Amino acid sequence: MNYRTHIASSLSEIGQTAWDGLVARQDNANPFLSYAFLHALHESGSATPETGWQPQFIVLYDDAGDGEQLVAALPLYVKGHSYGEYVFDWAWADAYQRNGLDYYPKLLSAIPFTPVTGSRLLAVDARARAALIEVLQGTQQASDVSSTHILFPPDEQARQLGEAGYLLRSGVQFHWMNAGYASFDEFLSTLEQKKRKNIRAERRKVLEAGVTMRRVRGIDATDDDWRFFTRCYRHTYAEHYSKPYLNLDFFRRIGREMPANLLLVIAERNGEPIAASLVVHDETTLYGRYWGALEHVPCLHFETAYYQPLEFCIEQKIQVFEGGAQGEHKMARGFLPTRTWSAHWLAHPSFSNAVETFLQRESGGIDDYIDELNERNPFKGS
Secondary structure, eight states: OOOEEEEESSGGGTOHHHHHHHHHTOTTOOGGGSHHHHHHHHHTTSSSGGGTEEEOEEEEEEOSSSSOEEEEEEOOEEESSOTTOSSOOHHHHHHHHHTTOOOOSEEEESOTTOOOOOOSSEESSHHHHHHHHHHHHHHHHHSSOSEEEEESOOHHHHHHHHHTTOEEEEEEEEEEEOOOOSSHHHHHHTBOHHHHHHHHHHHHHHHHTTEEEEEEEGGGOOHHHHHHHHHHHHHHHHHTTOOOSOOHHHHHHHHHHOGGGEEEEEEEETTEEEEEEEEEEOSSEEEEEEEEESSOOTTHHHIIIIIHHHHHHHHHTOOEEEEEEOOGGGGGGTOEEEEEEEEEEESSHHHHHHHHHHHHHHHHHHHHHHHHHHTTOOBTTO
16 A cells, blocks of 8 residues: 655644544553644744754555545654653764764654653554554665664554564653552552551651642643743752753643643642642543752652642542653652663664664663562562
8 A cells, every 4th residue: 555655844734633633543642642742842942943853753644535644653853962852872872973973863753851651653554554664764764864763662563663673672660550549548558568657757747847739630720820830840950950841831832732631739838839740641641740849848749749649540540650750769659660662773784783782781681670679569468
C-alpha cells in the first residue's frame, strides 16, 4: 500500500481533529500526546526552533476510500542540544566532539520535557506502523544528522524498533500501583512499619508547620492560580541555578484547552499560598510533573507532590501514579521500579558499534539494579 508522506513543521498543518483521532486509536495514548499539550509547547515558545526543538513531524496519509485519511504519525524534532530529554546522551556528544565530529543536529522523537512512556509510532494498523518506520529510516539517512533517538516508547514499539535495527536502551522509573485502596491509611497499612512511620512523621511535620493543602481541579483553576504556580515553578528552578523550560503562557494554554486532565495542589500558610504542584491525569493514570515553592518547609515537597496526589488517586480510583524521572526515594513511599525504553540509531559506523557495546554492558547493570531494588520492596511480606 502506498502512502503520501508529509513533513509537518507545525501541528496546525495536521489539524486537531485528525491528530487527536489518530492518538485515540493508540493502545498507549496519554494526555501528553494530545494536540492541546503539544501545540501549547510549540505556541508558547517552550519547544521551538529558537529553543533547540525544531518540529519535523512525519505524517502518512492514505487516500483510499472516503478522502485522504491520516494513518500514521511520528512526533519528531531536529535537536540542537540534549536538554529536556531525560535519557542522557551527553557522553556520546562529548565523544563525538573529542573526535572532531558534530553530534548536533540530531533527530529526536519524544514529548518535550516529558519522561512519560507513550506511543511514538502512531498508526491505525501494523502496516501503517511498519511504513512509518521505513519513512523514518529514509529521513534519517537523507538528513545531515548524527543520529536518531526515540524516547520512552512502549514495550511493543521498542521491540519493533529493535527489529528494525535500532539500538535499545533501558532505564528505570518508579510507579505506584493502586491495589483498590479505600483510603490513604489502608495504603499505609500495606507498607513495612518503618516506611509507614516515616510517612506519617513527614505529613505531621507539614501540619505542625501550620500548612494546609488545597486541591484545585483544572476546570476550577483561576488565572491567579496559574500565575502563582508559575511563580513557584520559576523560583525553584532559580534556586537550582537553572532556567525553566516552560512559561506562564504554556500553563495558561493547557489550563484552557485540557482542564479535565489537570490538578493543582496548593500549599498555604496563614492564608497565603507558599508552594504548589501540578499533576496531569486521565481516568487510569496520574503523572507527577511540576513542583515549586517560595519558602522551605520540611517535607512539604513530599506532601504536595506525592501524598496529596496519592490521596487523589485513591479517591478517583486511578490505577497508576507515575512519579516521573529517577528518584529511589520514591520507593520508601510505595513506588516500585518499572523499566523504560529508548531506541537509537547512529550514522557513524564506528560510533554505532561503540554505543552498541556500551549499551550491552549498561543493560546488564540495569538488570542488576532492578533486581537490587526489588529486594528492597517497601511492602509487607514482599
